[in-house]
Amino acid sequence: MRELAYVRATSPDEAVAAVAGDPQARFLGGGTNLVDHLKLGIATPGTLVDVSRLALAEVEGTADGLRVGAGVRNSDLAAHPVVRRDFPVLARSLLAGASGQIRNQATTAGNLLQRTRCVYFQDASTPCNKREPGSGCSAVGGHDRYNAVLGASEACVTVHPSDLAVGLAVLDAEVVVLGPDGERRLPYDELHRLPGHHPEHDTTLAHGELVTAVELRRSPVARRSTYEKVRERASYAFALVSVAAGLELADDGTVSDVRVAWGGVAHKPWRARVVEDALRGEPLEEERVRDVVAEELRDATTTTGTAGKPAMLAGVTARALTRLAAPGPQVEEAGR
C-alpha cells in the first residue's frame, strides 16, 4: 500500500473540490470495497476523502416517491418501511447481497459503484484491461463462470457485481450527482456502461463527481416487484445470475406493464427490453416467458463456464414473473 492521506469531508462541495482537483484522490464510503482494494494493491489513491459522515444518510419522502441519500447504509434502506411496502425489489435485492455486517457498513453509492469481483481484476499479478488498460483480458479463456453473456467486448468480459444495481434497474430511478460545476441528474440506466474499448470506466461519472442521492418514483410495477438470485451457496455469495422484476396486471389479467432486469449477465444491469415489449398486453404464461427470454438472449455468447446461464435466466425469470402474477395477499392489496 502506498502512503495515504485521509480527510473527513464536512460538506458535499468540499468533498467534490477535494477529489475533482486531485487525480490521485478518491471518495471513501463504507470502505467495504475500497479498503479491500487498498490491501490487494489494486487501488492506489494518494488521498481518501471520507464522505460517509456527510448529511447524505436520510431516506426522505418526495411528492411521488423517495429520495435515498447516497450515504444510507444498505441495511437501513432494506429495513425502511416505505421501501418494504412500495419498492420490495429494492429491499429484496439489498438483502440478497453480502452479509448482515457488510450491509451495516455499505452505502447506497458505494454499493452501486463497487467494482467487479473478476478474479483477474482483483489479482494485480495478472493482465486486466479494467485495472490496467491495454494489458489484456485474462478472463477470456480463463476462469469464466462469472463472465458476461451479453454486451461484452474483446477488452472485457466481466459483469457488474451489485445486486442493488439490478434491483434499481426496474424502478424509475434518477441519480443525483454533484460535480465541480454543480448538480446534474441522470436516468439510472445511464449510470453504468458497457465496456467497449474502455472497460476501465464502469460508469459515466467523471472523476470527482459525487453521487448524493438516488430518487425513486412510486408505481404499480414498483409495488408488485421482486428479486431472485442464483448463487453457488445459499447465502453470502455473488450472483451467477439474478432477476429483478416488476409487474402490473390489467383487470382482464393481461400484462399492462412489466419490467425485467438481469444481473450476472453484462457489464451493467441488463434491462430485458425485448422481454418487456413482448409480454405487454398478453396474459402471463410461463412458456411464453421462456420463449421471449430466449429471444432476448439471441445474441448471447457463452463459454463452457457460462453455458448454463441462459437456462438459469429462463427459469428464474419465469418463476419471478409467475410468482408476481399469482394472486396473494400483497397482490390483492396492490389492486385495491
Add this chain to the structure above:
Amino acid sequence: MTALRLTVDGAERHLDVDTRTTLLDALRERLEVTSPKKGCDHGQCGSCTVLLDGRRSLSCLTLAVAQDGAEVVTAAGLGSPDALHPVQQAFLDHDGYQCGYCTPGQVCSAVGMLAEAAQGHPSHATDDLEADPELTDAEVRERMSGNLCRCGAYAGILAAVQQAAGAARAEERA
C-alpha cells in the same frame, strides 16, 4: 501518523496510527485487544466482527482513522468470566464452537443480529417483508451467514443463537 480516540470495551483509548491501518489491526496489534480475529482480512469470514457504534461490522474492512471517536465493543467486552453475556452463555451451553477461532466474531454477530431482528429488520429469508420477522431456523441461518466456521460447528451455533433469541424475547415480554 494520525491521532485517534476510540472507546474499546468501555475504556477510552488514544493512539497514533498510520492511515492505512485497519480497525482490526489497530485493535489487535496496537491496543492488544485480541478477541476479534483475523480470518481472511477480506470481508469473507466474519471472524473480525465487532459492534461498532452498536452495530455488527467487519473490523477488517474499515480503516481505523475512519472510526475516530467510535465506540467499539468486542466479544471480550460483552461480559466477564463470572457474568457472561446471555449469548456467550448460550454458546457454552450448546457447544457452539470447536477450536473457538470464529467464536468472538460469531458472538458479536449474534448480539448485533438479535438487535436488528428486534428492530424488525427483514432478511433474505423473510417471506412477508411487511410483517415482523420471526426468528425461525432458516432466518437465523441466513442472518448469521456472514460468519463462517471452519470447524463446522453450525448446529451448535444455531442452537445457541436460538436459545439467546428465546431469552431476549422472554426479557422483552417481562
